[in-house]
Amino acid sequence: MSLRTTLLEQNLAVAGKWPDDAFFVKKDSTLKKNTAFVKKVRNFLDSQKDALLSEFESLNLSKYVEEVATAIVEAKIKLTDIPFMLKLCSAMYQRYSDFGVLFFDAWKKSFSSHKDLKNTNLSKLRVDLALFADLNTIGIFRDADGIRLLAGQLTLLTANDHDNFSNIGILSSFCRHCSDDWIGVIPRRIR
16 A cells, blocks of 8 residues: 555545644643654754654644744755655644644645746755645645645646746656546556
8 A cells, every 4th residue: 555545545544533632741731842743844854754754743832833834845855855755744644633724825826926936946845745635635635725735736837837837847747646646647667
């Protein structure tokens, strides 16, 4: 089974069955450790993957859910880091009931800042679109708003680029990464 399928099943199973307060009492809720974790997520490094997940397991981030959601959106990651980010986001979603809503709001705010593509980091936008599409696929955003937001970003990229096709790289990267799930096209290397 693929990672996305596994995470989707786990996320669908946990919906409405989040841990109670007794679970969080056993976790570390110190300000210093929680803010350090948020900072590590925001300044994500490939070498920190295992440490981040093990640190996550020991922390009570109840008061920092919004900060973690914003830090994930702001993190500068590569396409190869997406599977790890999906695991981290699923872990947050499975532990904190308000994570999905706060995370979606952080994405909405981030994408609204991309309305003017002239001042946008296009390589980050390329990775963000792929990550956001995968987050929809694994059930973090369960209603149609996630799909609408993704469609709006893709429409913005195509509608504002009729003359010189400067966004074709972002769109082709999105199609390559998400073709099977979103377009129904299976890449040749897999067929």
